[in-house]
Amino acid sequence: MVLEKLMTILVLFFSVSQTLGQFNNHGHISVLVSKTGLEFVKDYLINEVISTTIPLKLPDIEKKVKIPLIGKVRMGLSNIQIYTVHVQSSKIKTGENGIFLSVLGATADLILDWSYTYKASFFHISDHGDASVKVKGMDVKISVNLVNDDGSLKIALLESGCTVKSIGIHINGGASWLYQGVVDAFQKTILSSVEKTVSKRIAEKMTKLDSFLQSLPKVGKIDDSVAVNLTFTGNPVLGDSSVEAGINGLFMPNGNDVKVSGSRSLSFVSGVNRMVAISIQQEVFNSATLVYFNEKRMHMVIGESKNGSVLSTSDWKLILPGLYKLYPNDKMMLNMSVTSPPDVKITENGIDATIQLEISINVQDFGKVLSVARISSVLNVACSAEIAKNNLTGSLRLKDFNATVKSSNIGELLPKYIQVATSTVLESLFLPFVNARLKRGFPLPIPHGFTIKNTEIVFVKNGVMVCTDIASYSI
Ligand SMILES: *[C@@H]1O[C@H](CO)[C@@H](O)[C@H](O)[C@H]1NC(C)=O
Ligand SMILES: *[C@@H]1O[C@H](CO)[C@@H](O)[C@H](O)[C@H]1NC(C)=O
Ligand SMILES: *[C@@H]1O[C@H](CO)[C@@H](O)[C@H](O)[C@H]1NC(C)=O
Ligand SMILES: *[C@@H]1O[C@H](CO)[C@@H](O)[C@H](O)[C@H]1NC(C)=O
Ligand SMILES: *[C@@H]1O[C@H](CO)[C@@H](O)[C@H](O)[C@H]1NC(C)=O
Numbered sequence: 001m002v003l004e005k006l007m008t009i010l011v012l013f014f015s016v017s018q019t020l021g022q023f024n025n026h027g028h029i030s031v032l033v034s035k036t037g038l039e040f041v042k043d044y045l046i047n048e049v050i051s052t053t054i055p056l057k058l059p060d061i062e063k064k065v066k067i068p069l070i071g072k073v074r075m076g077l078s079n080i081q082i083y084t085v086h087v088q089s090s091k092i093k094t095g096e097n098g099i100f101l102s103v104l105g106a107t108a109d110l111i112l113d114w115s116y117t118y119k120a121s122f123f124h125i126s127d128h129g130d131a132s133v134k135v136k137g138m139d140v141k142i143s144v145n146l147v148n149d150d151g152s153l154k155i156a157l158l159e160s161g162c163t164v165k166s167i168g169i170h171i172n173g174g175a176s177w178l179y180q181g182v183v184d185a186f187q188k189t190i191l192s193s194v195e196k197t198v199s200k201r202i203a204e205k206m207t208k209l210d211s212f213l214q215s216l217p218k219v220g221k222i223d224d225s226v227a228v229n230l231t232f233t234g235n236p237v238l239g240d241s242s243v244e245a246g247i248n249g250l251f252m253p254n255g256n257d258v259k260v261s262g263s264r265s266l267s268f269v270s271g272v273n274r275m276v277a278i279s280i281q282q283e284v285f286n287s288a289t290l291v292y293f294n295e296k297r298m299h300m301v302i303g304e305s306k307n308g309s310v311l312s313t314s315d316w317k318l319i320l321p322g323l324y325k326l327y328p329n330d331k332m333m334l335n336m337s338v339t340s341p342p343d344v345k346i347t348e349n350g351i352d353a354t355i356q357l358e359i360s361i362n363v364q365d366f367g368k369v370l371s372v373a374r375i376s377s378v379l380n381v382a383c384s385a386e387i388a389k390n391n392l393t394g395s396l397r398l399k400d401f402n403a404t405v406k407s408s409n410i411g412e413l414l415p416k417y418i419q420v421a422t423s424t425v426l427e428s429l430f431l432p433f434v435n436a437r438l439k440r441g442f443p444l445p446i447p448h449g450f451t452i453k454n455t456e457i458v459f460v461k462n463g464v465m466v467c468t469d470i471a472s473y474s475i
Contacts (some may be wrong), residue, residue, distance in 0.1 A: 004216065027233035027246020028281045030443060032439055035241040037275030040470055042092040042101055047094060049205050056082040058110075058193045058199060065185045067177055073118040077136050077186060080112040082135070082194065094238040098145040098158050108194070114182060128172035131182070135194055137165025141290040146243065154247065155210040160208060162198040164191050180207065217269035219254075220443060223293045226288075227254040230445060247445055250287035253295060273335060274454065274467040278444055279390075282462045285344040285351070287443070297339035303331065319421050320361075322410040327363045333359040335371075336430055344383075350459050351383040351394070358406075359425050373413065374406040377422050381431075383438075385464060387455045391401045392466065393441030400421075449473065 006291075031159045033041065058080040085108045093100045115128035145156040167190055173180050220228040229248040236245040293300055302308055311332040317324045332450050342355045359375045379401035403422040405413050442464060446452060455468040 005030075006286075007131070017284070023380075027248060028251030028283045028287075028292050029247040029445060030244055030279045031244060032244040032246060032277040032279070034273075034275055034277065036273075036365040037098075037324075037470065038092045038094065038241060038243065042090060044472055045101070045209075046087055046090055046103065050087070051204065053201050053205070054083060054085060058082070058190075059199050061186060061189050061193070063189075066179055067118075070118060070120070070177065070325070073116050073181065074134060075114070075116045075181065075185060076117070077105055077190075078113050080110060080190070080193070082110050082197075083110050085138075086107045094241055094243060096238065099238065099243070100143045101142070102142070103113060103127070103138070103140040106135075106138040106140070108138055110135065110190070110194075114174070114178070116178070116181075119358050127174055127178075128461065129171070131171040133170070133190060134168040134475050135164055135191075136167065137192070138198070139163050139165075140198065142206065144205045144206065146236040146238070146245075147340050148232050148235045149214070151233075152216065153213040153232055155206055157203060157206045157214060160202050161204065162195045164194050167191050167194070172244065206457065216447060219252075220256055220445070222442065222474060223254070225254050225297065226291055227252055228442070249284045249445075252287070253270070253291055274456065275469045276452075276467070278468070279468040280464045280466070281462075282344060282346045284345070286341070287307040289344060289353075290341040291310050293338060293341040300430075300433055301333055301335050302433060303333040305428060316424075319412065319424055320373075320417055322413070322417075323361070323363070325373070326410055327365055333362040333364065333369065334363055334425055334429055336425070339376075346464060348459055348461060351385060351464070352399070352464065353377050353381050353383060355381060357430065358425075359422065360369070361421070370409070371407075372410050373408045373421075375403050375422055375425075376406050377401055377403040377426070379426060381436070385457050385459075387444075387457070387468075388439075388441055388450065388454055390446045391441030391443050392464075394438045395435045396438065398426055398431060401426060407445075446470070 008020060025209050058077065060078040060080065062076040065073050065075050083107055087106045089105060090103045092102075111130060112133065113128060114131050115126065117126040118126060119125070138292050140160075140162045142160040143158040144398050145158055147154050148157055159452040167187060168180070169183055169187065169190075172180060184278045184353050186198050207227055216230070217230045218229070220230045220441070222228060229252055232247045233248055236243055262299070265415055302311070305315075311334070313320075313324050313330045316332065337360075338357045339356045341345035342353045344351060347351075355378070357377045357379060359377060360371050361373045361375070362369050362371050364370075380399040381396040384398050385392060385394045387393065401422060403418050444452070450470050450472050452466075452468040453471055455466060458465040
């Protein structure tokens, strides 16, 4: 019984993770917009469409109308404008066939100018004034599909439309027959003009949204020599009230088409209680260390401590007495090189990395730089992860290290001294230097105009998940 249950769970889990794996299509970063995220997107879009559309001008209308007892009257409506829209209820749904957004029972207010002229015996009679129109029961429906178009996201508009249930006209001034005349002649026209104009405007907005998505950069420049591949991989997956998109996500040399290797993607099966979950695979971190290593960015020569004071052998009197004896009060320089791309491993407990570091202790003696000792060290570090603005930042903490002396011109170094010298270099120079860079962090794939908040970082096997809410600051 228990075994059977376990098997069922395993089979279920296996099929779920397998499908998710296929969904991701080799992306190393996946961005999942959850139900609450879709709600945010929906409200954002509706506000954005309304605020950039209102006031919305409708075409003028002119008609010859037969009015009882008066005869033929030439009537015209002009300056027809929708100036407010109120949305009470809206919905967003996702399904296999697309994303459906609907606004139900919205109301809108219009203003317009009316005028008429007619001939009565020898006179031309004319009048003009204004009117207000209340639009009731406006429903807007849009269905779109999101597809990958050569590494960008494209919106395919499947259907869009606007229907209006009724309108109420209120005329200011005018003759007594005017109200009925306008209602009879123009009610249907105004109603269908609202429907047509709103539909057209929504289609235009979708085209704009599409160009916005297609203008998202495919490469995120980090600096002059390093970039991140932001190409979308595969088609976004529309789940049951969620949308997941895969991004290649690997680091690469900037302005250079060298391909960085990476293995098959995996996706994280996990509950998300934030608007967006950005899953970043271990490969992304390893591609970063590989690119920085290949770009020769993992060398550093340090001649000053963090507080800006020049390093001197006198500071190292107790650390390396042999050094001080031979080169008293000389300026010191530490030349540090990482000798292979650091290996990053992520588990449920956090991020760990192994770094191979060559340390050359140099002194400046009579104007000449001499290498007095070389130490080769392997250090294991733990990396914390934090969020600063829209960047994923971190800092390294030394877990343990070992060290061997490669060469020494200051006599044989006792293990005690190697240990202290290496630990001093790592703790007070190397790690602070690396952490100063990591503190700035690396940008998460968040479009311009949006910021993240209520962020939670979750470590899983082979990856990091950044679960976050989104806010817009464009307004
Ligand atoms: C960027 O990612 C896309 C999608 O995975 C891939 O086809 C392309 O080769 C990558 N570009 C580089 C320069 O690695
Ligand atoms: C700067 O730091 C070094 C060790 O890192 C220390 O010996 C020195 O006293 C400090 N100088 C100042 C001005 O704090
Ligand atoms: C630092 O070390 C690297 C590699 O060990 C070497 O190529 C470079 O010349 C050294 N630089 C200084 C200033 O000692
Ligand atoms: C230092 O540690 C690394 C990795 O743990 C190991 O491969 C290496 O043999 C160690 N070296 C020494 C001298 O202990
Ligand atoms: C975010 O990361 C980029 C790339 O490392 C850096 O240029 C930028 O200054 C960082 N932003 C903040 C607010 O630290």
